[in-house]
Amino acid sequence: AAQRSVDGPAVAHSMHAYFLRAGAETHPIIFRVERDFDGRSFANRRVTASQRGATILTLAASFQRPEAGLEHAVAMPDLPPPEALRSLDMLAGDYADRSAQAAAFLRRPSAFDIRPCGVPAFLQAEPGAPVSHVWIRLRGRAPADPALRRGILAYLSDYALLSASLIPHGVNMFDRSMQTASLDHAMWFHEDVPLDDWLLYSSESPWSGHGRGIGRGVFHSRDGQAIAHVTQEGLIRLRPDLAPRTTIPHMP
Structure with missing residues (x-):
């Protein structure tokens, strides 16, 4: 608009x-x-x-x-290519016996092919570093309008960004009565968005406390160009008084 x-x-x-x-x-x-x-x-x-x-x-x-102007950017992380990784729907079988909700979430239809580099951040069950990397590609034909491409990337940027703030605590959205929500979201676009090819979305959480967590992310094109940076603060509130989650989270 x-x-x-x-x-x-x-x-x-x-x-x-x-x-x-x-x-x-x-x-x-x-x-x-x-x-x-x-x-x-x-x-x-x-x-x-x-x-x-x-x-x-x-x-x-x-x-x-x-x-035009002065240009520099931090290098893209050295990670396995998307062809060497499994998509979310292919990972669903790994969770069928552990969490029916997680398996159902991984099988949900999506407009994007999403391939995490390791255990997906939103399914981490053991404490670890608050870092996440996923390869993402639009399944259909990308629109030619550069403004629409940026709008699609803004929509996609909410994916799993907040989950990195849960990893150090060994909890995720499926195994506790977690109350989570995006509170505010900032984004900076640097280049035209190559939605017709793979994008690497790397995110980290430098802080959490008082029921909130910070997530920072960066999108890189396959050839290493920085496309956009993202910062989000979200609600990560433990609510043991709530019943366990019965709904399946949204899939982009």
């Missing part, structure tokens, strides 16, 4: 969203866009998303016209 209000070749280079209430897939969402600034190089927009009369999300986004 914000991108459609921006004239010319400018595309989103940063966004910051706050998730205020849970949304429902069965009801329409109304987006209201405020034009805060339109300059020669940058434009800024504020978006309010509402559903059934209540605000569910607020977002600020900045857009920039293409220009």
